[in-house]
Amino acid sequence: MISLVDLKTQYQLLKEKIHDRMEKVLNHGQFIMGPEVLELEQKLAAYTGVKHAISCASGTDALFLALAAYGVRGGQAVFTTDLTFVATAEAIARTGARPVFVDIDPVTKNMNPQELDRQICRIIKEGKFEPKGIIAVNLFGLPADYDAIRAVAEKHHLFLIEDAAQSFGAVYKGRKSGSLGDVSATSFFPGKPLGCYGDGGAVFTSDDALAEKISSIRLHGQGRDKYEAVREGLNSRLDTLQAAVLLPKLDILCSEIEKRNQTALLYNSALAKVVEIPPIFSEIHCAWAQYSFCSPKRDVIRDHLIRKGISSVVYYPIPMHLQPVFLNLGYRAGDFPVTEQTVKSILSIPVHPYLSKEEIRFILDEIKFALNE
Numbered sequence: 001m002i003s004l005v006d007l008k009t010q011y012q013l014l015k016e017k018i019h020d021r022m023e024k025v026l027n028h029g030q031f032i033m034g035p036e037v038l039e040l041e042q043k044l045a046a047y048t049g050v051k052h053a054i055s056c057a058s059g060t061d062a063l064f065l066a067l068a069a070y071g072v073r074g075g076q077a078v079f080t081t082d083l084t085f086v087a088t089a090e091a092i093a094r095t096g097a098r099p100v101f102v103d104i105d106p107v108t109k110n111m112n113p114q115e116l117d118r119q120i121c122r123i124i125k126e127g128k129f130e131p132k133g134i135i136a137v138n139l140f141g142l143p144a145d146y147d148a149i150r151a152v153a154e155k156h157h158l159f160l161i162e163d164a165a166q167s168f169g170a171v172y173k174g175r176k177s178g179s180l181g182d183v184s185a186t187s188f189f190p191g192k193p194l195g196c197y198g199d200g201g202a203v204f205t206s207d208d209a210l211a212e213k214i215s216s217i218r219l220h221g222q223g224r225d226k227y228e229a230v231r232e233g234l235n236s237r238l239d240t241l242q243a244a245v246l247l248p249k250l251d252i253l254c255s256e257i258e259k260r261n262q263t264a265l266l267y268n269s270a271l272a273k274v275v276e277i278p279p280i281f282s283e284i285h286c287a288w289a290q291y292s293f294c295s296p297k298r299d300v301i302r303d304h305l306i307r308k309g310i311s312s313v314v315y316y317p318i319p320m321h322l323q324p325v326f327l328n329l330g331y332r333a334g335d336f337p338v339t340e341q342t343v344k345s346i347l348s349i350p351v352h353p354y355l356s357k358e359e360i361r362f363i364l365d366e367i368k369f370a371l372n373e
């Protein structure tokens with residue numbers, strides 16, 4: 001069986017370091033906000049080049065903390081891509097604000113900046129919701145078109161949050177993912193490019209005032225004193241044990257992403273003529289959380305791969321605007337044609353850093369076999 005992620009091989013590689021780190025935590029006993037959490041936050045900030053990295057309990061919370069720090073509330077609109085994991089839209093809805101979806105670019109599968117502008121103009125014209133911000137998602141690890149999205153954000157005076165849950169380790173025009181939004185949010189869910197052994201996340205910003213708010217909201221709205229609450233908050237801390245797991249993993253992230261890139265290059269050159277391959281750009285270094293291609297014969301390929309013991313997944317089968325939970329927003333089938341077309345043909349195959357040459361060859365051969373090529 002070839003799985004989509006291989007945490008076991010990575011664990012064997014890092015076993016000693018992870019055990020040492022965890023043992024230290026078990027001995028000092030500071031399970032909440034212990035020294036490993038602070039060490040990790042400093043290393044994450046240094047890695048991404050932002051001033052503040054604030055760890056938290058999940059990627060979903062990281063997005064919510066960013067929105068809460070901007071004071072997002074009912075009556076406001078926050079714009080995001082129609083093709084993402086539901087957590088992105090869920091975080092917006094949890095603030096009381098209106099999630100407004102945007103169709104994707106047919107090549108990158110990320111939010112289409114022209115469509116973003118069109119949706120913002122539509123909301124302004126309708127006059128029911130006040131446009132407040134944008135969450136750009138780096139789907140599959142590929143940074144969205146930040147230059148174009150930032151221009152739209154500035155034109156309409158909106159904040160820009162980067163959902164870097166799938167892209168930690170990616171680079172956009174010399175800048176690391178985690179530094180591409182006014183505030184960025186990532187996830188340490190085990191299957192993400194940088195994952196821990198449970199739930200975890202982090203928020204990034206170079207804005208001192210926002211960082212202070214985010215830290216406070218993460219700790220029950222704490223003020224200067226531990227038992228003074230200055231705003232409504234939540235309990236969203238990263239466990240010290242999870243920080244202990246992440247520290248050795250952060251050290252090898254770059255080399256892991258390099259391997260994912262090599263595999264993606266092999267896939268692209270072998271599959272270019274038989275499926276619609278994902279784009280590779282010279283100025284954008286993808287984290288390859290997933291390698292996803294499109295084919296009208298997606299289901300045939302998928303069934304064949306299952307028979308051969310090769311894992312694959314459809315990310316995502318339902319666009320945000322057609323999710324039952326968002327039915328009340330009034331969207332209909334046909335509203336976002338590019339996303340709707342994409343979810344019918346997309347498939348993600350294993351691209352984790354521990355695939356052998358033989359496994360890569362096997363996966364390619366079986367995809368071509370399924371297509372009779």
Ligand SMILES: *Cc1c(COP(=O)(O)O)cnc(C)c1O
Pocket residue numbers: 058059060061084085087088137163165166186187188189199200201
């Ligand atoms: C995984 C993911 C999240 C949520 O992260 P969790 O840590 O699982 O809460 C948010 N956005 C995207 C795009 C994701 O892939």
